[in-house]
Structure formats: C-alpha cells, structure tokens
Amino acid sequence: MLRKIVTKIIHDAIEDARNSGLVPPDIKPNFIIEIPREEGFGDYSTNIAFTLAPVLKKKPVDIAGMLAGLMKKSTSCNSIEVAGSGFINFSLKDELWQQLLADVHRKGTESLYPDVGGGKKVLIEFVSANPTGPLHIGHGRGAAVGDVLANILQKTGHFVQKEYYINDAGRQIKTLGRSTFLRFKELTGDAVEYEKDLYQGDYVRELAGRAIEEKLPVPADPEEAVSFLAQFASRAIMDGIEKDLGDFGVFFDNFFLESTLYASGIVDETLRILKQQGIAYENDGALWFKTSLFEKDEDRVLIKSDGENTYFTSDIAYHLDKFKRSFDMLVDIWGSDHHGYIPRLRASVQALGRNKEDLKFLLIQFVTLIKEGKPVGMSTRSGEFTTLREVLDEVGRDACRFFFLMRKSDAHLEFDLDLARKTSNENPVYYIQYAHARIESIFRNAADAGVDLEAIAGADCSLLVLKEELELIKWITRYHGVLEGSSRNLEPHRIAFYLIELVGRFHSYYNKTRVLGTDIELTRCRLLLLGALRGVIRDGLGLIGVSIPERM
RNA sequence: GCGCCCGUAGCUCAGCUGGAUAGAGCAACGGACUUCUAAUCCGUAGGCCGUAAGUUCGAAUCUUACCGGGCGCGCCA
Secondary structure, three states, X not given: OOHHHHHHHHHHHHHHHHHOOOOOOOOOOOOOEEOOXXXXXXXXXXXXXXXXXXXXXXXXXXXXXXXXXXXXXXXXXXXXXXXXOOEEEEEEOHHHHHHHHHHHHHHOHHHHOOOOOOOEXXXXXXXXXXXXXXXXXXXHHHHHHHHHHHHXXXXXXXXXXXXXXXXXXXXXXXXXXXXXXHHHHHHOOOOOOOOOOOOOOHHHHHHHHHHHHOOOOOOOOHHHHHHHHHHHHHHHHHHHHHXXXXXXXXXXXXXXXXXXXXXXXXXXXXXXXXXXXXXXXXXXXXXXXXXXXXXXXXOEEEEOOOOOEOHHHHHHHHHXXXXXXXXXXXXEEEEHHHHHHHHHHHHHHHHOOOOHHHEEEEEEOOEEEEEOOEEOOOOOOHHXXXXXXXXXXXXXXXHHHHHHOOOOOOOOEEEEHHHHHOOOOOOXXXXXXXXXXXHHHHHHHHHHOOOOHHHHHHOOHHHOOOHHHXXXXXXXXXXXXXXXXXXXXXXXXXXXXXXXXXXXXXXXXXXXXXXXXXXXXXXXXXXHHHHHHHHHHHHHHHHHOOOOOOOO
C-alpha cells in the first residue's frame, strides 16, 4: 500500500541525478519494487541499480550508493540502505504504517481492494458437467476455484457473471435416455441386454425406479420412451447437481443450454463468418477450420461429411455468443484432461476477431482422495469415482472448499479426508477460524470489562510500537497486494496461503502480548489493530466461502 | 512419435512473473496453560530446488537436451 511512496522516492532521485548530470538526461528507469523476504532488509527493496548498470557502465553498488545518497533527504523513511551487491532497501517510518492502519480501520477492509479490472465485464464458465451423472470430486474442485475466482475478480474491479454450460443437444443425453430406458424395462420385468457403453452407475437404475414409482407417462413407443426418459433423467440429475452445488455454496448466474445456440441461429452465423473470411474450407466432403492460421495445431472439422456439426462448432458459436453479450474477458475453467482442446478454441476466438488474451483458461488437475494414508479407490484418478456429495457429507463445506483452494489449480491435489475432518491444529481451516474466534472473544471480554468499543476508532496508533505489532500492520495491509496478484494471475489459492500466514502472525502475537490491560489507551489501540485484522480475516474467508465462527 | 502440466526437506506444498543466506505445515525431538480460548505458541533438526549445459551482474524461476510421473493428441463427446 505504501509502495507508491517508494516509487516516488526513486523517481525523484532519478530526476535529481538527471539534473545534476549524474545520469544522462534520456535515461529511462526500469525497475521493480518488492517486499524483501528477510525482515531485516526493510519494508521495500528495489533492483534499479542492477537495471541501470549496463546502461551506465558502472557497478551496481556504486549506482545504488549514488541514488541512495540523493534519497537521504526524504522524510518518509527511517533508513535507505544499500545492501548486497546493489539493492536499495527502504524502511518506512513507523508512523506511516500506524496511520495506514488507522485509515484501514476507519474506511474498512474495502479500502484495501485494488482496482485491477477497471469495470471490465468478465464471464467465468465452470463446472459445465453434462447432466448424465452426479458431480464428482474433480467437478467440486473446479466449482470451488471458479466460485472463488469470481469473488476475487468482483472485488478487484470487475463485473462478473458465473455460467454453467450444458450440452443438451448431443449424444450423451441420448445415451442417458437409452440407459434409463433399458433399466426401466429391466425393472418392469423385461429381459434386456445392457450395453457396455451405456451409463453404468446405480443412479440410472434409481432414476428408472423413480419413473415407475411416480407413474410417469412413459410412451409405449421405444424411441419416444427414450427421449422422454432422457428428458426426465437429465432434468432430475440437473436438479441434483444444483442441489449439490448449492450445499457447496456455489451459485450460478446463468445456465446456458447448447440447444439455444441452434435456436438463435448463432451457429449458422458463426459458420457464415468463418466461411466469409476463408477460415473455413471444404475438404473430403467435410468443412474444416484452419486452426493452423492462428495456433500450432492441426486443422479441425466443423461439419462432418454426414452433415452433422461437431462439438467444436457449437463451442465456437457459444464463445461468439459470450462476446456478443458484451463480455470483455472470458474465463473457461476446464478439467486438465481437456487441455488439448485449448489451441483450437483459442484460434477460434481470434478467427472471430478477438484478441487471444480475451479468453483465458484455467485447468483443474485431478484430485486424489487419501484415506488412512492411502489413495481411495483403485486408480490414481479416484476423483472420477467419488462424488462431491460424499466428500461434502464427510468433511463439511468449510474444509472441502478450503482444501480445494490450497493448491494451484493446475497442480495435482492430494485431499486427505482424515486431515480435513480433524478439528485440530493440523487443519489449516480451523487455524484461521480459530484466530477469528479468539479476536471475537477478546472483543467480548473488552465489552464486559466496560471498554467503550465505539471509542477505539480514535485510538492513538503511535502506541503500537512492538515489532510484532508493526509486522501485523504490514501483513494486514498486504491484503491489497495479495488480492491484486490473485486477480491478475487468476490464482485463487494465494488467498488461502496469505490467510494462513496472516493469522500465524496473530497467534504468535496473541501468545506473547496481552491486549486487554490496565492502560486503557494501549488497550484501545491494540483493539483497533485487532479490529482491522478481523476485517481482513472475515473478508478473506468470505472470499473463499468458508464460515466465520464467533466462538469455537 | 508429437504437444501440455508436474518434479523443491521423510510427507503435503508455497516461492509475489529473474533477486539477497530457498520457506511453511505435518511427521521427529525439546519446551510453554492459576493470566484475553493450548483448535495456540517458542525452540532444535531436516535441501545438489529431477540431471546436465546455456542466457547474465544474478536462475527454483527463462532456453535447450535428457530422466521420471500425469494427461492429451479422432469427420468422438
């Protein structure tokens, strides 16, 4: 948050150096300011001397010394030091941090939200599982990542919509209809041969059973019965999916049906555009898309020689539709097994005249469930066989969501069910929630002791002089940068890691320092500190979608 | 065969788009509850960042080649 002060100091120093002829007038500074890993290196640090070294043909240390010399006149720093082989380290005055804390407390956690998007409209499409079976654990991970990413983007200056796409026009739904139909016949006493490529799950038999129980008017004609049962089954499964998602805390703004693409004529329009531009061409009786024009990938078929569209065609149309709904940026969240599909879709948005940066992909790697130290199921892809519902019922929503957010989305996730269920110090969810409960408890005790909680807003923050207190302040305000990085890079997991780090500082402080004491002024400002901290913890947990207990 | 992702402490993982002596948590060991919640804290130990070159002031991070694991490469959906 105070980075801009450092930025100005550096720019001023360069300006001074130019004026006094120490550097050429046309020099253009190129540098970064970072928070050093080591606390001893100050609050911020810059590498400017290294980037200037080749230009000025001098040693970095000397350049750093020269610039630091010009900076000494600054009033916002305790120290500006040259360290290592040429870093310039800045230590800002404590009062700046104390003042910033007071600001954050007064204006609320929102004042720490960075504006990354500038009002940009973003559509995040995720889960998008076909209603042919219940959501498995991999879908759950995608749901958590998508939902939290949406929250993050929303808070950082984007207008966000969440969408679930359903392939209701394809063969999978027909297969579901046939599966249900055969189970239906089975249950009504007919001998049937259940083919291998039909859906094997028990839920199909249950659905068929329900159709019988509820005395649904299943048509006598087999073909009609299949499509009737396809309708019934997919609707019922979709209801179940929405229920699972709801219980998981994930809600969509829109469910988009593939069939509407055909009804609205946008598929035809897509093909027309592609043909007009010569990006679609005929060969062997099929219509092809010239992927190779945009990406390192082979050309792909749009219309098969039997006249049927491929899924690729409706996917292009779908993305055209998204852009037509005036979204500036699209985010597609897919299972990583679909990564091979990315080049052609990326090519297609370029064919439609958009920048390739307008479509971003997030890949969700497989989840391996671990129980008693061993992977659940026969395969490492056990996630395929365990439903979200089962895990949700077993470990609860909080642990489930948090665990999904504890890894980069494109990295394999080992989900330790025993750990997630533990209400102990090994479980990071409780570690964070416990910090909040402790703070709440302190506030309750303060109120009981007659401390005027309204008055803490005016507390004198200059009393917060302990090393731990200043570090806590810095970590609280760092929320700004974490949100920014998380938003810019589309990496929700950063929030989870930040929260663990943040409350770690708090727990440590708590064990060492008493907040409520006889010195009322000191008590007030420490409560102010905890108030701001509580705000960030709540905000962060809210972002992840984990509950915020007042007591534990 | 080609392409994408991953390889960091015994285990699970971070590492802020190239920075300083590579960090957490768990497991191991040793400590701290008559004091705001011990679901916590403090300390010790643990490393050739898969391997080998390259790029430069500087590489876990970028390039290339190998090794090992995962996943994709259809006029399938």
